[in-house]
Amino acid sequence: MDKIQQRLLQEVAGIHEVPEGAYSLRINGSLYGKNSSEHIEIVKKEDKPGIDIYVKAGTKNESLHIPVILSQSGLKELVYNDFHIGEDCDVTIVAGCGIHNGGSETSEHSGIHSFYLSKNARVKYIEKHYGQGDGNGKNVMNPHTHAELGEGAYLEMETAQIKGVDSTKRKTTAKLSKNATLIVHEKVMTHGDQFAETEFEVELNGENSGTHVVSRSVARDRSSQKFISRVKGNASCSGHTECDAIIMDEATVIAVPEIMAVHPDAALIHEAAIGKIAGEQLIKLMTLGLTEKEAEEEIVNGFLR
Amino acid sequence: MLELKDISYVVGQKEILKDINLTLADRFVAITGPNGSGKSTLAKIIAGIVAPTSGKIFLDGEDITDWSVTDRARAGISFAFQQPVRFKGITVKDLISLAAGKSTNISEACNYLSEVGLCAKDYINREVDGSLSGGELKRIEIAMINARGTKVSVFDEPEAGIDLWSFNNLIKVFEKMYERTQGMIIIISHQERILNIADKIVVLANGGVAEYGAKDEIFPKLMDVHAGCRYTSDKA
Numbered sequence: 065m066d067k068i069q070q071r072l073l074q075e076v077a078g079i080h081e082v083p084e085g086a087y088s089l090r091i092n093g094s095l096y097g098k099n100s101s102e103h104i105e106i107v108k109k110e111d112k113p114g115i116d117i118y119v120k121a122g123t124k125n126e127s128l129h130i131p132v133i134l135s136q137s138g139l140k141e142l143v144y145n146d147f148h149i150g151e152d153c154d155v156t157i158v159a160g161c162g163i164h165n166g167g168s169e170t171s172e173h174s175g176i177h178s179f180y181l182s183k184n185a186r187v188k189y190i191e192k193h194y195g196q197g198d199g200n201g202k203n204v205m206n207p208h209t210h211a212e213l214g215e216g217a218y219l220e221m222e223t224a225q226i227k228g229v230d231s232t233k234r235k236t237t238a239k240l241s242k243n244a245t246l247i248v249h250e251k252v253m254t255h256g257d258q259f260a261e262t263e264f265e266v267e268l269n270g271e272n273s274g275t276h277v278v279s280r281s282v283a284r285d286r287s288s289q290k291f292i293s294r295v296k297g298n299a300s301c302s303g304h305t306e307c308d309a310i311i312m313d314e315a316t317v318i319a320v321p322e323i324m325a326v327h328p329d330a331a332l333i334h335e336a337a338i339g340k341i342a343g344e345q346l347i348k349l350m351t352l353g354l355t356e357k358e359a360e361e362e363i364v365n366g367f368l369r
Numbered sequence: 370m371l372e373l374k375d376i377s378y379v380v381g382q383k384e385i386l387k388d389i390n391l392t393l394a395d396r397f398v399a400i401t402g403p404n405g406s407g408k409s410t411l412a413k414i415i416a417g418i419v420a421p422t423s424g425k426i427f428l429d430g431e432d433i434t435d436w437s438v439t440d441r442a443r444a445g446i447s448f449a450f451q452q453p454v455r456f457k458g459i460t461v462k463d464l465i466s467l468a469a470g471k472s473t474n475i476s477e478a479c480n481y482l483s484e485v486g487l488c489a490k491d492y493i494n495r496e497v498d499g500s501l502s503g504g505e506l507k508r509i510e511i512a513m514i515n516a517r518g519t520k521v522s523v524f525d526e527p528e529a530g531i532d533l534w535s536f537n538n539l540i541k542v543f544e545k546m547y548e549r550t551q552g553m554i555i556i557i558s559h560q561e562r563i564l565n566i567a568d569k570i571v572v573l574a575n576g577g578v579a580e581y582g583a584k585d586e587i588f589p590k591l592m593d594v595h596a597g598c599r600y601t602s603d604k605a
Contacts, residue, residue, distance in 0.1 A: 280457075308457070347418055348454040350438040351447065352467045352513065362467065366458035 065091070068135045072162030075194040077131040087129040088115050090143065092136045104128055104155070114144030114176075121150030121182065129158045132175065137167025137201050144176045149217075151182040157189045161205055163228075165197035172204040179210070181217035181244075189221045195228030202230040209236045213244035215270065220247040225260065226368065227253065234262045240301075242270030250279040251368045254287035254315070263292040268301035268330065277305040282364050283315035294322040297330025307336040310367060312360075370394040371415065371521055371553070376424035378410055378576075385410050387576045389424070395568035397547050397554045399584075401591070402573035408557045409451060411573065412525045415555070416448035417441040428521070445520040445552070449513070451529050453506035455498050461509055462493045468513040481512040484545065486538050504535035511542060520552040528560050536560075564588055 065073070069091060070080055082089055082097055086104035089096045098106045098115070103123040107116045117128065130145065149155065165171045181187060195203035211219055217240075225232060238246050246266060254260050266275045275295060283289045295303040307319040321334035341363050349359035376389040386407045400408050413419040415426065417438040425434045433441055442448075456464075465481055466473045473481075479489035485508035495501065497509065507527060514522045527543070528536055540562050546554065547566055556563060564570055570587040572580035580587050 342454075344450075344454045345456060347438060348450065349467065351416060351418075351442050352464075352517065353439060353442040353470065354467065355439050362459070362463075363456065366456055366460075366463065369458045 065096075066135070068164045069133050072133045072135065072164055072194065072196075073131055076133075076160030076162040076192045077129055077158050079129065079131075083129040085127060085129075088117075089129075090132045092134060093139050093141050096133075101126065109144060112144055113141065114146070117145065117147045119147070119149045119153050119155055119185075121152060123150065123153045123155055125154060127156040127158060131159065132161040132173055134162070134171050134173055135164040135166075137165050137171055137197070137199055138169030140170070140172040142174045142176065144178075146178045147180065147187075149179065149181045149185040149187055152184050153182075154186040155188075157187060158191075159189065160192040160194070161207075162193075163195045163197070163203040163205070165195070165199050165201040165203050167197075167199040167201045170202040170204055172206070174206040174208070177207065177209045179212065179219060181211070181213045181219060183214045184216040185214065186218045187220070189219065191221070191223045193223075193225040193229050193232070195230065197228075203228060204231045205229055206233045208234075211236075211238040211246065213238065213240045213246060213273075215241045216243040217241070218245045218247075220249075222249045224251040224368075225253070226251065227255075229260070230256075230258050232260045232262075234260075235265075236263070237265045238275070239267045240270055240273035240275065242272060244270055244273045246275040246277075248275075248277040248279075250277075250281075252279065252281040252289060253284070253364070253368055254281075254289055255284040256287060257285070258287040259289075260287075261290040261292070263294075264305070265294045265296075266303065267296045267298060268303055269298045270301070271299050272301065273299065274302040275304070279307045280309075280367055281307075281317070282310045282312065282368060283317050284312045286314050288316040288318075290318045290320070291336075292320045292322070293334070294324070295332055295334070297323070297325040297327055297332050299327050300329035301327070301331070303330070303332040305334045307338075309338040310364065311338055311340055370427075370429055371555075372427040373411075373415075374425045374427070376411075376414060376421045376426070378407070378414065378419065379422045384576050386414075386421070389578060391571060391578060391581065393553065393555060393569075395553065396550060397556070397566065397568045398571065399564045399567035399569070400555065400557050400571045400573060401559060401564055402579070406573040407576045408573055409525050412448070412523050412555070412557050415521075415523055416446055418448070442519075447514045447517045447519045447522045449510045449522070449524040449527060451525040451557075453497075453510040455501075455506070457496065457498055459497055460493070461495050461497055464497055464509065464513055465516050468516040470517075473516070481516045482509075484515055485509070485512045485542050487512070504531045507531055507535070507539070508542070511546075515546070518551070522550075522552060522554050524554070524556040524558075526557050526559070528558060528563065540566075561592070564591065
């Protein structure tokens with residue numbers, strides 16, 4: 065691994081080298097290394113790029129790292145990762161993609177992730193997207209995630225795309241059974257001429273299922289963002305979707321929340337707010353000695369924390 | 370020392386403040402007066418949030434009239450908002466650290482927070498958002514001013530919007546602050562108990578200075594005015 069690759073790995077997964085325990089590390093379009101643990105088995109797919117991950121029933125407090133690094137300009141890849149999580153598991157999955165594009169061609173990584181959570185399984189999924197590079201080539205990421213949550217399953221997704229991704233179209237779909245819960249915390253910041261679209265489609269099919277989809281985003285310069293969130297209540301359930309965006313400079317933000325109830329006991333809420341930084345927040349921080357620019361940075365960093 | 374010379378503030382045809390001349394040099398000065406008398410505007414003019422239409426402001430002899438909010442803050446003026454500002458994602462620790470001008474550890478933050486009657490452990494990592502009550506926000510606002518420890522601290526109606534129980538604690542906070550402060554406290558207030566701990570009292574009325582003098586001289590006059598109305602009297 066060279067220095068650029070190490071830096072990308074640090075940015076997206078918080079690690080310098082191959083992690084301990086179960087991992088799969090993909091660099092420049094091929095599998096760099098993988099390691100199964102006693103409870104987590106990683107199997108390379110034969111028919112297409114990607115891996116199958118099997119977490120044995122009852123696995124507790126284990127983590128799995130599956131970062132992807134692209135440092136070769138112009139590389140385009142589509143990777144399929146399937147997660148099969150056994151009953152009563154409690155695991156953390158750290159994913160993420162870092163692109164360094166020093167050339168003039170477009171680099172693109174699109175991860176197609178499918179989660180199958182068995183009864184009462186708990187998963188925390190953390191994903192960070194990061195791009196850098198001094199070339200003219202664009203960094204593109206188009207992730208698709210599909211999750212099927214069995215009875216009582218709990219999936220918490222934390223996704224962040226803070227810097228350097230020129231274009232992204234993210235689609236997340238989920239189907240929830242009885243007593244299942246899906247929590248999504250998304251953070252997006254776009255700058256320059258970047259474009260980011262995120263789309264969520266959650267079907268609450270089981271009794272007492274619930275979801276909480278929260279997106280916080282900051283759009284700067286001439287960048288544009290689109291947030292689409294559809295929550296469908298097919299049973300006695302609760303759903304909440306929230307989009308909160310700070311808009312700056314000449315940026316554009318579109319928020320399209322959609323909730324649909326087809327059961328009388330479905331309780332669904334959507335909230336969407338777009339606005340610039342409140343003047344009083346800037347003034348408060350300026351009374352503490354910060355310049356307007358420093359105050360703005362502090363507010364944005366806090367908002368996206 | 371803070372000097373205000375011929376300060377006026379006009380919005381459209383309305384004169385909010387007219388020809389204010391004040392020299393503030395005591396440790397604890399309370400500015401009081403009826404609603405609409407221009408108290409909060411005056412406080413904001415001192416902090417640089419509002420620019421006067423005419424007149425000059427001097428801090429220790431230096432003309433700061435054209436200085437920005439940031440410049441005044443760095444020169445030693447602190448301002449506590451009447452309605453504390455809420456933030457998303459910014460924690461109590463962040464604000465205390467920004468106020469102190471350095472990253473604060475738990476024990477330092479604990480000192481500032483316990484001064485205002487809050488347990489640091491419970492609050493340090495809380496976001497300064499709508500999940501905090503009005504009284505809690507007020508105390509955090511005051512803790513920030515303490516953490517700054519500047520030569521001039523301006524409080525705009527610290528008692529506004531808090532319940533009686535919190536108010537009693539707030540008085541204690543100011544009494545303690547008065548004992549310890551090295552700088553000057555300027556406090557906009559309607560509350561007798563706050564006016565009663567001031568060295569000097571300024572009474573504003575209709576945008577002008579109606580009275581300015583030692584507490585012992587001004588305070589009884591204010592009580593006389595209130596004597597006819599049981600709702601504003603201490604004995605109510």
